[in-house]
Amino acid sequence: MLIEQAAYGNRWRRVSPAAKGSLALAGLLAAFVAATPATAAFVALLLALTTVLGARVPAGVYLRVAAPAVGFLALGSLSLLVAVGTDTAGHLSWGLAPDAGPRIATVAGRSLASLTALLLLVLTTPLPDLIGLLRYLRVPEVLLDLMVLCYRMLFVLAAAVRDTLTAQSARLGYASLRHGWRSLGLLVANLTVQIWQRAQALHRAALARNGGGPLRFLSPGFANAGRDTLLAAVAGAALIVLAAGLG
Amino acid sequence: MAGELLLELQAVSHVFADGSRGLDGCSLGIRRGSRNALLGANGSGKTTLLLHLNGLLQPSAGSIRVDGCTLDYSRSGLAALRRRVGLVFQNPERQLFSASVFEDVSFGPLNLGLDETGVRARVAQALAAVGMAEQAERPVHHLSFGQKKRVCIAGVLAMQPELLLLDEPTAGLDSGMQEDLLRILDDLSARGISIVLATHDVDFAYRWADHIHLLAGGRCSASFAASELPQQAATLRAAGQAMPAVVQLHRSLVARGVLPAAPVPGSIPQLLALLAETPAVEPNLDETPSARQRSAA
Numbered sequence: 001m002l003i004e005q006a007a008y009g010n011r012w013r014r015v016s017p018a019a020k021g022s023l024a025l026a027g028l029l030a031a032f033v034a035a036t037p038a039t040a041a042f043v044a045l046l047l048a049l050t051t052v053l054g055a056r057v058p059a060g061v062y063l064r065v066a067a068p069a070v071g072f073l074a075l076g077s078l079s080l081l082v083a084v085g086t087d088t089a090g091h092l093s094w095g096l097a098p099d100a101g102p103r104i105a106t107v108a109g110r111s112l113a114s115l116t117a118l119l120l121l122v123l124t125t126p127l128p129d130l131i132g133l134l135r136y137l138r139v140p141e142v143l144l145d146l147m148v149l150c151y152r153m154l155f156v157l158a159a160a161v162r163d164t165l166t167a168q169s170a171r172l173g174y175a176s177l178r179h180g181w182r183s184l185g186l187l188v189a190n191l192t193v194q195i196w197q198r199a200q201a202l203h204r205a206a207l208a209r210n211g212g213g214p215l216r217f218l219s220p221g222f223a224n225a226g227r228d229t230l231l232a233a234v235a236g237a238a239l240i241v242l243a244a245g246l247g
Numbered sequence: 248m249a250g251e252l253l254l255e256l257q258a259v260s261h262v263f264a265d266g267s268r269g270l271d272g273c274s275l276g277i278r279r280g281s282r283n284a285l286l287g288a289n290g291s292g293k294t295t296l297l298l299h300l301n302g303l304l305q306p307s308a309g310s311i312r313v314d315g316c317t318l319d320y321s322r323s324g325l326a327a328l329r330r331r332v333g334l335v336f337q338n339p340e341r342q343l344f345s346a347s348v349f350e351d352v353s354f355g356p357l358n359l360g361l362d363e364t365g366v367r368a369r370v371a372q373a374l375a376a377v378g379m380a381e382q383a384e385r386p387v388h389h390l391s392f393g394q395k396k397r398v399c400i401a402g403v404l405a406m407q408p409e410l411l412l413l414d415e416p417t418a419g420l421d422s423g424m425q426e427d428l429l430r431i432l433d434d435l436s437a438r439g440i441s442i443v444l445a446t447h448d449v450d451f452a453y454r455w456a457d458h459i460h461l462l463a464g465g466r467c468s469a470s471f472a473a474s475e476l477p478q479q480a481a482t483l484r485a486a487g488q489a490m491p492a493v494v495q496l497h498r499s500l501v502a503r504g505v506l507p508a509a510p511v512p513g514s515i516p517q518l519l520a521l522l523a524e525t526p527a528v529e530p531n532l533d534e535t536p537s538a539r540q541r542s543a544a
């Protein structure tokens with residue numbers, strides 16, 4: 001929901017997704033071009049500042065969205081500290097990896113820069129716009145249909161879960177652990193039927209509007225898309241050159 | 248061409264896979280440019296009938312005629328029917344499957360094979376017709392129930408149907424939203440679009456429709472002009488429907504000599520307008536407020 005909130009409420013909401021996509025792609029490339037952890041960290045900082053200061057995504061929202069990914073990155077980096085191998089006697093052994101420090105710094109720096117590049121895109125672009133961009137890029141229809149339906153059904157099912165949970169709680173469904181487990185089972189069983197019924201209903205609704213094949217939609221247009229994409233491409237190229245130059 | 252039969256059901260029956268009977272020898276006609284209400288209690292077969300009119304269900308017996316020709320259930324025949332007959336379902340959550348308003352409304356016209364410019368123009372027109380032009384880029388899940396309902400109507404209008412079918416369109420809407428919806432339906436009707444709506448609300452059907460088709464237990468028990476409804480007391484009773492409140496009130500006022508027997512008002516606002524034109528009756532000053540309350544009790 002935080003991502004949704006930022007994507008619909010930022011200053012770049014009306015900017016063409018192609019422009020934002022180009023900038024994010026350039027950010028990803030710059031992350032890979034960056035040879036030292038310091039350069040990668042600098043790219044990450046630039047991208048984060050662009051998102052917060054340029055697109056006006058609130059810093060609090062940005063940090064809260066980034067926190068789980070950064071936590072996962074930290075955990076992953078810790079696991080790189082450990083090296084598993086066999087000792088001279090052929091037994092399995094583990095210990096601190098000898099060259100762990102620089103390797104972790106490089107991987108973590110690049111991952112952080114890649115993360116900020118993706119955040120720049122997802123925190124400024126609502127998913128429908130993003131799907132529109134992917135459609136323009138000729139991503140297979142079946143993947144797009146799945147994305148559209150998953151995104152829509154996520155909210156429909158969230159509402160169904162909320163309603164059922166409320167109805168169960170109102171009748172003491174979660175008053176004790178035993179009742180809680182039983183209610184949870186009933187909730188899952190009920191949702192399974194609901195999903196099946198909703199799928200049937202959506203199929204029928206699509207047929208009623210002459211659908212039946214791929215789900216075809218048209219995205220709203222964006223003013224100044226060409227100019228914005230060109231600007232983003234220039235900025236992105238500058239970022240890549242800067243990352244390569246810093247080494 | 249107004250008044251010609253656009254669609255006709257001839258003794259249509261439908262038996263579901265579980266053996267239950269949805270429709271039982273139902274016959275009725277929908278005239279071009281008319282406003283029709285399918286009136287019946289829950290489970291009377293209204294939705295099943297609408298699904299037949301859009302070709303989503305095929306009769307087990309009987310036939311459906313469009314412009315006098317028997318409906319063709321081939322892929323192209325159904326596509327041609329759905330191009331002309333649009334269906335708005337009762338629950339918007341089960342009809343809207345795209346992420347944003349604009350995208351969802353574009354679904355139907357794209358299926359008609361129109362080019363991008365044509366689709367954009369139709370989406371804009373349809374959203375303007377239901378007062379949702381400002382919300383075009385909002386995600387569907389950010390809309391209220393009433394707004395979702397309007398988007399559903401726009402999604403069908405964008406296909407420019409000749410006949411619009413609406414299943415319980417006022418269900419779940421507050422009175423303000425119902426008035427908005429009525430205005431939209433009046434606009435569409437004024438543009439020559441034929442409308443059939445399913446409802447269990449006799450007051451609404453009497454107020455809005457030109458023609459009323461009564462359904463009970465899967466049977467089309469009667470079809471008559473809405474103006475003839477006050478004379479259909481026995482038929483209404485047999486279908487489990489009450490006389491509209493405005494008719495009952497009008498009769499009561501006629502019996503007390505307050506209003507003339509004709510014209511019969513179609514709605515409470517019309518009744519109030521008639522009362523406003525009638526000279527006020529002198530109140531009985533001998534009767535105290537407490538006496539009036541007692542007699543009311």
